[in-house]
Amino acid sequence: MSLLSVKNLRVTFETETGPVQAVRGVSFSLGRERLGIVGESGSGKTMTGRAVLRLIRPPGRIEADEMRFDGIDLMAASEGQMRALRGQRIAMVMQDPKYSLNPVMTVGQQLTEGLRQRDRLGKADAVKRALAALEAVQIRDPERVMTAYPHELSGGMGQRVMIAMMLIPEPDLLIADEPTSALDVTVQAEVLSILDALVRDRGMGLIFISHDLRLVARFCDRVLVMYKGRVVEELAASDLMAAQHPYTRGLLNCLPRIGGSRGPLPGLDRSADWAV
Amino acid sequence: MTDHPPDTAPSRLFTVARRLGTEMFTLAITLLGLLAMTFLIGRVVPIDPVLSIVGERATQEQYDAVRLALGLDEPLWKQFAIYVGDAVQGDLGTSIRTREPVLTEISRYFPATLELATLATIIGVLVGVPAGVLAATRPGTLADQIVRIVGLMGYSMPVFWLGLVGLLVFYGQLGWVGGPGRLDASYEMMMEFTITQYTGMILIDTALNGNWPMFANAFSHIILPAGLLGYVSMAYISRMTRSFMMNELGQEYITTARVKGMPEWRVIWVHAMRNVLVPLITVIALSYAYLLEGSVLTETIFAWPGLGSYITNALFAADMPAVLGGTVVVGAVFVALNMASDILYRLVDPRAR
Numbered sequence: 001m002s003l004l005s006v007k008n009l010r011v012t013f014e015t016e017t018g019p020v021q022a023v024r025g026v027s028f029s030l031g032r033e034r035l036g037i038v039g040e041s042g043s044g045k046t047m048t049g050r051a052v053l054r055l056i057r058p059p060g061r062i063e064a065d066e067m068r069f070d071g072i073d074l075m076a077a078s079e080g081q082m083r084a085l086r087g088q089r090i091a092m093v094m095q096d097p098k099y100s101l102n103p104v105m106t107v108g109q110q111l112t113e114g115l116r117q118r119d120r121l122g123k124a125d126a127v128k129r130a131l132a133a134l135e136a137v138q139i140r141d142p143e144r145v146m147t148a149y150p151h152e153l154s155g156g157m158g159q160r161v162m163i164a165m166m167l168i169p170e171p172d173l174l175i176a177d178e179p180t181s182a183l184d185v186t187v188q189a190e191v192l193s194i195l196d197a198l199v200r201d202r203g204m205g206l207i208f209i210s211h212d213l214r215l216v217a218r219f220c221d222r223v224l225v226m227y228k229g230r231v232v233e234e235l236a237a238s239d240l241m242a243a244q245h246p247y248t249r250g251l252l253n254c255l256p257r258i259g260g261s262r263g264p265l266p267g268l269d270r271s272a273d274w275a276v
Numbered sequence: 277m278t279d280h281p282p283d284t285a286p287s288r289l290f291t292v293a294r295r296l297g298t299e300m301f302t303l304a305i306t307l308l309g310l311l312a313m314t315f316l317i318g319r320v321v322p323i324d325p326v327l328s329i330v331g332e333r334a335t336q337e338q339y340d341a342v343r344l345a346l347g348l349d350e351p352l353w354k355q356f357a358i359y360v361g362d363a364v365q366g367d368l369g370t371s372i373r374t375r376e377p378v379l380t381e382i383s384r385y386f387p388a389t390l391e392l393a394t395l396a397t398i399i400g401v402l403v404g405v406p407a408g409v410l411a412a413t414r415p416g417t418l419a420d421q422i423v424r425i426v427g428l429m430g431y432s433m434p435v436f437w438l439g440l441v442g443l444l445v446f447y448g449q450l451g452w453v454g455g456p457g458r459l460d461a462s463y464e465m466m467m468e469f470t471i472t473q474y475t476g477m478i479l480i481d482t483a484l485n486g487n488w489p490m491f492a493n494a495f496s497h498i499i500l501p502a503g504l505l506g507y508v509s510m511a512y513i514s515r516m517t518r519s520f521m522m523n524e525l526g527q528e529y530i531t532t533a534r535v536k537g538m539p540e541w542r543v544i545w546v547h548a549m550r551n552v553l554v555p556l557i558t559v560i561a562l563s564y565a566y567l568l569e570g571s572v573l574t575e576t577i578f579a580w581p582g583l584g585s586y587i588t589n590a591l592f593a594a595d596m597p598a599v600l601g602g603t604v605v606v607g608a609v610f611v612a613l614n615m616a617s618d619i620l621y622r623l624v625d626p627r628a629r
Contacts, residue, residue: 055534087537099528104550104625114536149626165536 003173003205004052005029007066011047011229014059022047022060024229030173034199034206036220036237038213038251044229045209049175052207053090054082070172087118091166092175093195096182097158101150108146111165133164137194156187160194167198173205181210192219213240213251225251303615308360310607314600315359319352323594328372368604369597371590378601382586386605387476388458389575389582392502393567395479399506400513401560407510408517412525413544423514430511435504439577442500454497456579463493501578505571509563516559517552524548554625561617568613569606 011023023044028035037045051062054074067074069090077085094100102110111133112126121129127146134142137160150158159179166174179195180188196219199206210216216223217240225233225248233245243249318325326343327334334342343349347358362368368378411423446453454460458478459467467478471485479498482491524530525548533547572584583602590598622628 050531053535055531083537083539085537086535092531092535094528094532096528100532102529102533102547102551103627104554105547106626113538117542118537151627162532165532 002029002031003070005066005068006048006052007064009048009051009062009064009067011044011051011056012061012063014061021229023051026224026226026229026231028224028231028234030205030207032172032203032205033222034208034220036208036210036216036223037226038210038216038223039226040211040251042228043226045226046177048226049092049177049207049209052173052175053086053092055086087114088169089171090173090175091169091171092177093159093162093166093179095178097150097153097155097162098182100162101158103150105149106146107148107150107153107161111146111161111168114165114169129168130164133168134161136167136198137161137164138190139164154187155183156191159183159187159191163191163195163198167202170202171204173207174199175207175209177209178211179208180215181212217241299615299618303611306611307608310604310611311360311363312356314603314607315356317603318596318600321596323596325596328594328596363604368601371598371601372595373590373593373598378598381598382583382602382605384476385581385583385586388580389568389584391477391479392498392505392574392580392582393564395498395502396505396509396567397560397564399503400509400563403506404510404513405517405556408514409521409544409549411514411518412521415522420518423518427511427514430507434573435508435571436573436577438504438507439501439574442504443577446500452496453500454493456497456577458494458497458580459490460493460497463490466490501574501580505567505574509567512563513556513559517556520552520555521548524551527551550624554621557617557620557624561613561620565610565613568609 006029007027009023009026010021013020013022026044026048037048039045047056047060050056051064052067052069052074054062054077056062062075064075069085072081072085074082074085101107108127108130111130112121112123115121115126115129116123119126130146131142134145139145139157139160145153145157145161150161153161159182163179176195180191183191192215198204206220208216208220217237220237223235223237223240224231225235225243225245227247233243233248235243240248241252243252325346326339326348329346330338330342347355350358366379368382370376371378371381374381407423407426411420414420443455447455457464467490471481471487471490473481474484475481478494479491482488482494521544525544527548530543530548533543538547569584572588574580575582575585576588583606587599587602587606590602
């Protein structure tokens with residue numbers, strides 16, 4: 001049985017000029033594997049990830065024919081059931097640790113919060129678990145980081161803290177929403193390899209959302225290409241370079257190549273027909 | 277900023293000491309500026325300080341003697357130096373009406389204002405912050421509209437009108453609260469003999485003395501003006517809380533807290549509130565400072581012997597030492613509150629440390 005199955009997912013925002021559909025009928029299923037979702041800004045990839053967690057705030061609305069996680073109907077689940085899933089079984093790493101960590105709470109408070117509040121762990125036990133989690137993301141002096149505030153950390157450190165925080169409850173599914181886009185290129189590689197090892201060791205399902213095609217091709221088993229709220233192509237990551245769909249080809253052609261011709265990069269053909 | 281490497285950063289104690297020193301220096305400069313202002317006003321106004329003491333029928337000899345005693349023959353800079361020196365020692369001059377030192381008089385009037393402003397601010401915060409949060413978490417709903425309308429009324433209805441209507445309804449018609457003044461007349465007479473005055477704030481003094489009937493009477497007198505001023509500050513605080521909270525709830529770290537499965541009360545009152553507090557402290561301090569200046573209209577309507585009515589009465593009597601002394605006290609309170617809110621701000625926001 002698949003871990004997550006989504007059929008005809010739609011996310012709609014009511015605006016003053018009428019409803020706007022950010023996600024228009026996305027279907028996919030996921031086992032304990034790595035699924036990449038790629039697409040340009042506004043293609044609906046982030047909204048797809050958040051819809052799985054049911055974290056679209058009003059006036060946004062989520063509809064789907066089916067959205068099941070490990071046999072649980074996510075569309076019918078109560079808010080309380082969703083909260084239980086969110087903390088424990090589905091986690092999400094977001095783009096920029098500068099914004100995704102609470103600026104006025106110490107790293108330690110944020111890391112131990114779930115353990116203390118939900119699992120009713122004592123302070124000492126929670127701190128021990130948090131320190132272990134920081135070590136797992138290769139932070140060298142976890143004691144110091146625990147007492148630090150987010151603004152005192154570098155971007156790479158912050159994102160490792162974020163990953164540690166999300167992996168403490170050992171979730172079954174991790175949604176990584178552009179986890180390295182805000183980081184320096186050298187740090188990106190480090191964070192990715194940490195994420196890669198953890199997902200592999202713990203046998204989690206992963207949804208990796210990115211606009212970086214090559215990264216996704218290297219990192220994932222399967223790729224969904226999204227355009228204007230729809231999936232235009234689904235293919236194995238190894239076949240990405242041989243993609244058929246003109247939009248995917250267009251995205252690939254936009255990438256500059258070392259040693260390639262230095263002419264202007266081709267523009268992206270955004271044909272409206274593909275999104276129909 | 278500094279040219280030494282970060283790993284030899286100055287010790288924490290040194291940093292704190294240096295910051296405190298800077299703070300004190302700023303404080304001293306601000307207060308000096310304040311004294312310069314009041315000094316200049318005192319020289320500019322067309323009221324002859326000598327004449328207002330000796331009266332119009334004094335002889336030239338009497339006039340000159342007082343002029344000499346006031347030091348008005350000295351050059352201006354020296355007069356200012358004397359003025360500052362006196363002020364530092366707590367001498368803000370002598371009231372012309374009462375011949376009492378201004379500071380002694382103010383120390384009698386200020387506690388009444390302090391008591392009223394503090395209670396009003398407590399009411400404003402206790403009602404305004406939850407109301408603002410309620411409105412921010414349910415934008416566009418009935419609750420939001422009610423908070424908006426009640427707040428708007430607090431902004432727009434003149435306080436003297438609200439005060440009169442309040443007295444008419446709650447004191448005159450319903451008899452739920454005490455009338456003007458800080459106590460009933462009978463208690464007022466008893467007060468000096470039965471109560472040891474520690475602070476000059478009747479609620480606190482009666483409580484410390486364990487005189488609960490008098491406490492209840494004082495409370496029935498203060499609750500209407502404090503409720504009124506509290507309403508005005510609540511209107512302001514709830515609007516600001518709403519907009520700060522809306523802003524924080526849109527931040528990404530709120531999503532993080534929800535992803536962690538935190539219950540909504542914790543997301544709002546712990547994660548968002550800690551961030552809302554940062555700007556809110558300044559708002560509350562400003563509103564408190566505004567009330568501490570003594571609200572003349574409210575104090576007049578409720579016959580409240582506070583700083584506002586003291587300064588106003590002094591102004592009508594052309595009692596310049598009292599007016600300027602009051603101004604210095606108000607200014608100093610304002611500066612002190614600003615400093616306190618600065619310190620609190622640093623406590624809640626680690627980025628500002």
